[in-house]
Amino acid sequence: MANLAYIVVIAAGAYTYGILTLGPDTGNGGFQQYVLGYRLPFFVAVVAAAAVGAGVGVLIGVTGLKRIRQDYQAMVMLVISIMAATVIGAAPSFLGGEPGLSLIPNPFANLSPVTGDWAYVAMVAFACVVGYLVMRRFTSGPMGRALRAMRDDEHAAAAMGFSVIKMRLLTQAVGGAFGGVSGALLVAFIGGWSPGAWAYVETLALLTAVIVGGMGNDFGVSLGTFVIAVLLLQGVQFLPQIRSHTGLTEAIGWMTLGIMTIAFLWLRPQGVFRERRPRYGQPAVGNAAGGEVAEGHS
């Protein structure tokens, strides 16, 4: 399913981490308001963020269960992500409202800035490797085969005895947990989070990463994310600044992103790295290329 509301899951993880580590909102002079306000250790908060991410992912997944056209569903997802940001921005006492949360503690705050940053990089790299391995287990084992079957032909998968609904929600939960962790790791590093940080354009950045890397190829998606995040969104900062045009470099970044998405969908929809289909014995006679055409119909 097309989840254009995935950014909501990341945001949920980020907020969870924020309110679980910031301490009570009366601290810091009480300039920000939010619920809960515990001072939990880093790893507990990250696990909680994963759990909340999974929960939100399932909630979003439930709206996707209704059998309507793909594009209609995509539109609903987009609406959900815009609305979630609006609602949270409108409720200042819930999660900080429009200004959002700030001063979220960094787990390596007691190290020197440079060492702390590198320690953080190392930890995130470790988390990425662990995440990649977990994802491999999830997509290559029997579960992965079932999921592929469900994606390619839902009715056939259901006829084979798989519970499509359960599997869809499970996928949402796993995806949500990953999103939650990524949100927590992001916010612990940058230290602040507000509705402006997860506008729906950010979802496009994620989608571009997936499309450029190659849908259905874990390695390709990881690489795609790296290219998008590092080269495009950060790289534009190194373009010469034109003083009369504020926001121009940012605009160039987003424009490139949009054009790249369209170009890839047009010219190379399978991405840089195409999905490698595991072979099970001999392909059926005359149906060797059957899997490739199945994607198009709705």
Next chain:
Amino acid sequence: MHLLVQSIGFGVAAGAVLALGAVGFTLQFGISNVLNISYGSLMSVGAFLGLFMLGLGLNIWLVMVIGGLAVGACSVVLNRGLITPLVRKGMAPFGLVIVTVSAGIVLEYVIVAVAGPATQTYGNRSGATLNFLGWTLTTAQVVIFAIAVVLMLGLHLLLTRTQLGRAMRATSANRTLARSCGIATSRISDIAWFMSGTFCGMAGIALAITIESFDFTLGSIFLIPMIAAAVLGGVGQPYGAMIGGLVVGIVSSVSSAYWDPAYQSVVAFGIIIVMLLVRPRGLFGSSTATRKLLA
């Protein structure tokens, strides 16, 4: 009681703009069967074109017409240059949504690159205040309402009384059959995109007149209530979108009078979700539209 009456008045005024936008959105969707998310960004393009032309010293209502036609032309270019080739390549509907989302973002940031990210204004264009039926409305609101009514009537006459309208309805109902009856469906599609873009640009300028300050995100924010109006009336149903626009306008205006205005767009969101779960074909959706929507 006065509050209720007054907020309904505001709702009707807002609903007129919404209906303009929603009709354009739904007309294009009904005929080309492509969900165009870049519609919101096209609206912002219209508002900024309007700003540019006002800077040249043109009359505001003339600006609205020229801006509308210009956005209509942009919309045709978008269809011819991007959407139609991809549809011919057999891209799935979901892929097309991503393409229109991307195109929308590119358009938005083209505006930023050209005009900058700052908040803009047309200045105070509301004119004298008018009182009737217990409503207090500005001249601009009344004129926009009148323009919307005239356009809707014109669209109604076009769809029901002319050869072109009949061809459009036929294409919307069954494209393949329409083509085999000798209707040039790709030309009809172009016309639909043009009309949709024109409605879109005019709605963008009308919105910029009424809300007085805006930036490049104007259209994408307004896209939600517009989609709500279109979904409420049944996607692909121009008449449904007219009524949907008025209903969404009035409901969100009344709700913001009695509730925190910050939650105004939540109402639109609620309408979309409820309609989707309970009656995805919308209040006035025909069975043809239903067949299109249900997978």
